[in-house]
Amino acid sequence: MAIKEGLRPGGRSARVQESIHSAVRELLETHQRSTLTVPQIAARAGVTPSTIYRRWGDLSVLLADVALARMQPDGEPANTGSLRGDVRAWAEQYLDEMSSEPGRNMLRDVQCSQTPGYCVAIIGAQLQAILERYPDQPGPSVDRLINLLAAPTVFRILFSAAALEVEELHRLVDIALGQ
Incomplete structure (x- = not known):
């Protein structure tokens, strides 16, 4: 399309x-x-x-x-059997992909997009798919996950000398999930 x-x-x-x-x-x-x-x-x-x-x-x-x-995902986000595990796996993969040189270039290029919000829609759909796997568990909103996981990941990739550390990403996952 x-x-x-x-x-x-x-x-x-x-x-x-x-x-x-x-x-x-x-x-x-x-x-x-x-x-x-x-x-x-x-x-x-x-x-x-x-x-x-x-x-x-x-x-x-x-x-x-x-x-x-x-940026369109190749498939569904990883299913580890738990909400925390799935969110953590998604966040680690996102950090890994976006902090690579092709990922950094992609983030820079996307800033010129004529369709604002498209990246949020892609990420939101992935996170929504994870949340829908666990309907009986109280989970955060998609916006909360984007704000606490994707936003600091992208900010550090684009504006810092070093990408977000995996340990810090894990702490952010725990905060996002209220743990």
């Missing part, structure tokens, strides 16, 4: 978008982000640069769109 509203989710538009997204992902494997250009991506995707400019406006918006598409 196209991130930019108004585009058809299938047909030629979807094929062109996938071709351009694939070109970006392939080029990022062999080139520095700072060296990527719209003409280079267009040539790799087999489209004209005007196709990219017309759909995304500029390179930063295209990179944000690719990053948002990559």
Whole structure:
């Protein structure tokens, strides 16, 4: 599905978008982000640069769109058999993925997204899936989990010399769950 509203989710538009997204992902494997250009991506995707400019406006918006598409989870969050275990496993995986170099770049790119709130929706859906596994247990709200786990994780990744320590993340999980 196209991130930019108004585009058809299938047909030629979807094929062109996938071709351009694939070109970006392939080029990022062999080139520095700072060296990527719209003409280079267009040539790799087999489209004209005007196709990219017309759909995304500029390179930063295209990179944000690719990053948002990559942020979609591959599957359901881990099921450890307990709410605390599931939230802890999710938080550790999120910290690990986002503090990697590709994760950091993704977070930076997403800041240029034309769809504010999309990241919160992705993370919220993952956390909601965890909470729904344990309907008989009192659990925190999704917003509380985002505020106490995702927000400090992202802040430290983007604005600190070191990512959040796993031990501190575990303490935040306990606070979020009221333990």
